Amino acid sequence: MQTLTQDMKNHSFKPVYLLYGEEAFLKNSYKNQMKAAVTAGDTMNFNQFEGKGIDVREIISLGDTMPFFAEKRLILVENSGFFKSASEEMASYLSQIPDTTCLIFVESEVDKRSKMFKKVKELGYAAEMERQDMAQLSRWAGTLLSREGKKITGHTMELFLNMTGDDMENIRMELEKLISYTLGREIITDEDVETICTVRTTNKIFDMVAAIVNRQTKKAMDLYEDLLTLKEPPMRILFLIARQFNQLLQVKELMGKGMDKGGISSKLKIPPFAAGKIMPQARTFSREQILSYVNLCVEAEEAVKTGRLNDRMAVELLLTQKY
Template sequence: MAYGKKENDNEYLKLGDDLKSGDFKPYYLVYGTEEYLKLSYKKAFRKAFGGEDGMAYTFFDGAPDVDELIDLLNTIPFTFGDNNGRLVIVGDSQWFKKTPPEKLVKFLEDIDHYPDTAHLMFIESDVDKRGKLYKVIQKNGFACEMGVQDHGQLSRWAARYLSNAGKKIRSSTMDLVLSKSGDSMDNIASELEKLIAYTGEREIIEDEDVEIICSQNVEDRVFDMITEMSLGNTDRAMKYYADLLTLQEAPMKILSLMRRNFNQLLLTKESVTKGMTAQEAAKYVGVTPWILSKLQNQAKHYSLDGIEDYLSRCLDYDEAIKSGNLSDRMAVELLLTV
């Protein structure tokens, strides 16, 4: 029987349907850059099959021996009948970026003889959708990407997170939380936990709570620093830099983030020239639509030549630092003031 599904941005939510119904596919593949989501579903599936210490669950960190994997899948767990069968999770196998073992591909292709008690899940970072293994899982199982979520998805997820803790938050206050935490779900969850603890028995989370509790991440501080540069506010830009140094952020990391920000501005400018839609531009720049809107506003204050000049200087300073001709701290100061 084929269980193939078409992917979209919210496809991973269907994993929750399987967990609720107990109707599990023979094969799963989850991949992408959002580690929080991948880890969350790994834990949820593990729990559904008896937990980490159960006899029906096995985890391989990296590519296992193929014969061992097949033998394990063919072995009926002693607990079958008491739970959902056997679950084997393989993390970071690399089989989806290079030629996979042919023996495994043939084993998984023969869905009619695949044991009903076995469920196999791969958790990967990158995949090649043209590969044999990917196509087999897409046809007979379920493949979904867990990438960076857009602003709306993050808002809804964070609202559910708070609701489960008995908390409520206005949409404008949620925007403030996300502006400080960035788009990493790990960071957002950490900030939400701090807000939950801080507000105690009080139900509604206010802007003031966020301002007191939530820390602005380093990427946002660098973004604000570059915005001040574009407006000619050198003193304010240097104040952001001093704050970052006080927080013990390494100048080389700050320089790297500045270079990334300028590169994103360059791509943002190019997306406008190419006449891209907002969705196309976000994909082209490699950011969420919400972050793209911030970059578009920032880019208005820079010329294309100015951005390219800053990128060139970032590269020059990086080489000078590595050759010992310039300190990393001075390199950032030169970018901010010259």
Template sequence: MKKLWDEIKTGNLSQCYIFYGGEQYLKKQYENRLKQTFTDSLSGDMNISIFNGEIDVNNIIDAAETMPFFAEKRLILVKDSKLFKTGRKNDSEKMADYIETIPQSTCLVFIEDEVDKRGRLYKAAAKAGRGIEFKTPDEKELITWVQKQLKRSGIDIDIKTAVYFFGCIGSGMENAESELGKLAAYKGEGGVVSAQDIDEICTRSLEAKVFDLVDAIGQRKTDRAVEIYRGMLMAKDAPMMILTMITRQFRLMLQCRVLLESGTPQTNIAGTLGQKDFVARKCIAQGKNFTVESLKNAMKDCLEADIGIKTGKIKDDLATEMIVIKYSN
């Protein structure tokens, strides 16, 4: 990404980029930086065209063929086009053909969640420029980012509290920025963020609430587990989603146990599972409250509950509560 930032600063841009990946915050940041580069006092944003959704590719080509107004280049942003996935083959082929002859005066940027790198369009676009994957940074980078964000408001947060912050709100940067804004307004310049501040001010993610729920289940605190679960229902968290997240948590705990018992170093488990470090640490700690056999049984029961819900044999809220009670008892 540093290379892209340097290209934007110098104006030495390629003719085509593909921004893809799940971290919406970073994609939006670079999209905005590109817009700023192509906006000036003379022409305003006349040299920027934006297309959203499954737009007719002819409209994109027409815009790309338009000469820039009192500038060297014009910017074409194509967002969520689905051109890089199956389903729009003819349109993808047409766009791939066009990219091979795209004018030097055009900077064409596709912004997608998912892409098929094997497709002809991706290869053509990458040849004319490059593809850039926007992933959520690792834990160390996220902590540094949080500290910098708060420092702009004259507020400090230590590493341990920053880790706790992400454990409470999830790892998505877009949501994190919103929650940091709330903390900054609450603490004010010169403040130091504590775990108590986070508990009082920040909105806990569904993942964080499920961590709390599974903690109570593992500690055999049935009343507390049911209290957390019913609180989630009152907060309008869908029972089916809660069940899905509980199942995921049992699966991660089981995977952590198996990896540890096979000799995998604890520091490597997060990478092996494709999870953040704080998630892996939490799952390893929670997994100690269960046997391997009980985790296998829990996953089986969750699957049967899922099938029961989908076939209409049992209501989703009751099925999920039965899982909570059974494994916390």
């Protein structure tokens, strides 16, 4: 991402860029920054395309059109699918882009083996926007708070991030709530965080999984009702429970191989603080326990798909299972 910042600072742009990865907030932020830097607010020489089924020839025609009283024409293409399915015509054009045109792709799905990806790497720059680790998120959130004249301790920041998760857009929204809530005060406390911040669905799932395996049926059902109240669909809840058990199983096996938090985080592509939270839970349960619930999740999903159970009942039966 340093390359993007440097190119914007020097106002020296490559013919093609690709912004991709899990962190939607960063993709959107750099997309907007690049757009502002290349066009300087000029809408006459800016074109935007979004979604699958884009006419490649229209992009090529625009790319070959000289900008009107400007140095560059910017073409922004979002979620095109060009980096997942073959797009020979588009890939071939990347080698022929005029110096007066800049192409920026913003994609959710990218195959690094694709011809498009390799062409962008060869001719321009591909920036992967990954989930940030706790240290990076702490620094970023701390900077946003500092701009508003707020201070926060390391412990309170850790509590905050454990509640919000690692999604930067969610963190930003929760910070706005905290800043408004503490208007007139400089220090943000644990009590402020606990009072005003919304616990992410994934945090409730984590607690629900612990309740299921510890046979705390009432607690698990209460958490389930909370999620239903928040309009979470039962099948999404089932998916998240299954994902949590699968992560527990993977963490359990990697810990058995002597892997530490950093290694597990890298291997499973989850934030280090998330790995640090899962590891103690993985120690608590046997591999057989976890595997049993992984299988129960599969059975519950199958029961819904075959019509033997409705979605809500399937999740309720899973929560009340005794291993």
